Amino acid sequence: xxxxxxxxxxxxxxxxxxxxxxxxxxxxxxxxxxxxxxxxxxxxxxxxxxxxxxxxxxxxxxxxxxxxxxxxxxxxxxxxxxxxxxxxxxxxxxxxxxxxxxxxxxxxxxxxxxxxxxxxxxxxxxxxxxxxxxxxxxxxxxxxxxxxxxxxxxxxxxxxxxxxxxxxxxxxxxxxxxxxxxxxxxxxxxxxxxxxxxxxxxxxxxxxxxxxxxxxxxxxxxxxxxxxxxxx
Amino acid sequence: xxxxxxxxxxxxxxxxxxxxxxxxxxxxxxxxxxxxxxxxxxxxxxxxxxxxxxxxxxxxxxxxxxxxxxxxxxxxxxxxxxxxxxxxxxxxxxxxxxxxxxxxxxxxxxxxxxxxxxxxxxxxxxxxxxxxxxxxxxxxxxxxxxxxxxxxxxxxxxxxxxxxxxxxxxxxxxxxxxxxxxxxxxxxxxxxxxxxxxxxxxxxxxxxxxxxxxxxxxxxxxxxxxxxxxxxxxxxxxxxxxxxxxxxxxxxxxxxxxxxxxxxxxxxxxxxxxxxxxxxxxxxxxxxxxxxxxxxxxxxxxxx
Numbered sequence: 001x002x003x004x005x006x007x008x009x010x011x012x013x014x015x016x017x018x019x020x021x022x023x024x025x026x027x028x029x030x031x032x033x034x035x036x037x038x039x040x041x042x043x044x045x046x047x048x049x050x051x052x053x054x055x056x057x058x059x060x061x062x063x064x065x066x067x068x069x070x071x072x073x074x075x076x077x078x079x080x081x082x083x084x085x086x087x088x089x090x091x092x093x094x095x096x097x098x099x100x101x102x103x104x105x106x107x108x109x110x111x112x113x114x115x116x117x118x119x120x121x122x123x124x125x126x127x128x129x130x131x132x133x134x135x136x137x138x139x140x141x142x143x144x145x146x147x148x149x150x151x152x153x154x155x156x157x158x159x160x161x162x163x164x165x166x167x168x169x170x171x172x173x174x175x176x177x178x179x180x181x182x183x184x185x186x187x188x189x190x191x192x193x194x195x196x197x198x199x200x201x202x203x204x205x206x207x208x209x210x211x212x213x214x215x216x217x218x219x220x221x222x223x224x225x226x227x228x229x230x231x232x
Numbered sequence: 233x234x235x236x237x238x239x240x241x242x243x244x245x246x247x248x249x250x251x252x253x254x255x256x257x258x259x260x261x262x263x264x265x266x267x268x269x270x271x272x273x274x275x276x277x278x279x280x281x282x283x284x285x286x287x288x289x290x291x292x293x294x295x296x297x298x299x300x301x302x303x304x305x306x307x308x309x310x311x312x313x314x315x316x317x318x319x320x321x322x323x324x325x326x327x328x329x330x331x332x333x334x335x336x337x338x339x340x341x342x343x344x345x346x347x348x349x350x351x352x353x354x355x356x357x358x359x360x361x362x363x364x365x366x367x368x369x370x371x372x373x374x375x376x377x378x379x380x381x382x383x384x385x386x387x388x389x390x391x392x393x394x395x396x397x398x399x400x401x402x403x404x405x406x407x408x409x410x411x412x413x414x415x416x417x418x419x420x421x422x423x424x425x426x427x428x429x430x431x432x433x434x435x436x437x438x439x440x441x442x443x444x445x446x447x448x449x450x451x452x453x454x455x456x457x458x459x460x461x462x463x464x465x466x467x468x469x470x471x472x473x474x475x476x477x478x479x480x481x482x483x484x485x486x487x488x489x490x491x492x493x494x495x496x497x498x499x500x501x502x503x504x505x506x507x508x509x510x511x512x513x514x515x516x517x518x519x520x521x522x523x524x525x526x527x528x529x530x531x532x533x534x535x536x
Contacts, residue, residue, distance in 0.1 A: 070415055
């Protein structure tokens with residue numbers, strides 16, 4: 001469904017991503033794990049169209065989408081939940097959801113109900129400003145906002161960042177639920193343990209290259225991964 | 233008290249009127265700042281060009297045609313300036329864009345000088361607006377009475393647009409966060425263009441009102457009103473539309489009260505009216521010392 005081939009990206013004067021290839025099959029949860037600065041975020045940002053790659057290609061549904069602008073990428077059905085959530089603080093919760101559906105011309109009321117059924121808390125707070133929500137609620141809103149574009153693939157950049165462990169657990173169970181409802185997930189995480197537990201496939205990134213890949217359950221028991229990322 | 237108002241009514245009226253004109257120009261400054269964090273130094277000159285275009289168009293066309301054409305030409309000018317002088321510098325440091333804005337400002341003034349030969353051009357009398365009326369013994373032009381109402385009506389429409397339409401929502405989003413707005417599929421450049429279009433449109437309306445009152449246009453006619461409107465925007469809290477409007481009215485009223493000093497405060501002599509502009513800026517400094525972000529300045533950034 002989705003394939004990255006020999007992708008290299010320069011970012012901030014350094015070679016942040018070097019010749020990586022991976023694929024995401026429809027209906028799966030795929031994760032890129034690795035330490036800070038490994039190039040995971042840059043990879044997502046490149047796919048989203050925020051950064052132009054130096055070389056390589058990104059193929060989605062048989063179409064080459066390399067170097068296209070973010071508007072095109074969103075309209076093709078690829079959306080991203082950015083790192084740090086990036087809620088619009090002076091838009092209401094409802095407006096934050098509506099803006100997620102910015103490019104859609106059809107009715108979005110059904111999708112708002114769908115997001116509210118996934119996150120009942122957001123319904124209670126629909127008239128509040130985004131900036132007044134707690135960190136966990138903001139993360140839910142960021143996910144809800146991304147879902148409003150009716151994506152085929154949802155990319156998530158560090159959804160667990162800065163959240164309490166219990167909230168992280170909630171977020172991951174929601175990720176699983178969204179995936180069950182048919183959205184393919186590409187997840188970037190430093191929290192390797194949680195990510196590998198939910199993922200079908202995992203890729204380990206180190207200083208811009210993919211060093212290891214495999215089924216999530218295999219990686220979680222892999223000696224090298226355990227040592228490097230799971231602290232055991 | 234009633235007697236006091238009666239005696240000085242003309243000062244208050246022209247204060248409210250010129251205040252409304254400053255407010256319309258100030259919105260252009262504040263909206264562009266809100267989205268690009270750029271002080272568009274060329275904005276006052278766009279206002280001046282709108283005046284000149286009216287002078288030339290009305291010479292051969294009826295007002296029913298020349299007024300809409302002036303508005304369209306001004307909007308086009310604002311759009312083209314952004315396209316040519318600011319967009320190529322989108323990822324450059326903010327200082328570069330500001331210098332580009334100063335360059336555009338001088339380009340417009342020089343172009344105006346070239347076409348007018350440096351002579352003050354007489355602004356046409358627009359029937360209806362230029363007629364004089366007497367209210368409560370104060371003689372004034374109709375435009376003085378029309379300006380505040382027209383200003384408030386335009387601001388109301390603009391506020392509705394920003395609060396309740398999809399493009400307004402996109403403008404609010406873009407003014408906060410370029411990158412996340414892009415992730416929503418919003419085309420940043422279109423939103424910025426629309427901002428310049430709105431600002432130029434309001435500047436064109438302001439020029440129709442202002443020059444009807446002042447009757448002539450020179451290549452530097454945009455400088456002082458532009459500067460005052462910029463002060464109004466800073467005064468109200470740059471980035472805030474209600475702030476710009478209230479700032480515009482306050483600056484306009486204050487400078488006219490100072491002009492009317494002799495009769496209002498009973499200070500003899502006309503010498504100190506010369507200082508009315510200096511008072512305006514001194515007033516701004518005092519406000520900024522007390523409240524650095526202006527009256528409605530951006531609140532502190534929310535938690536992340």
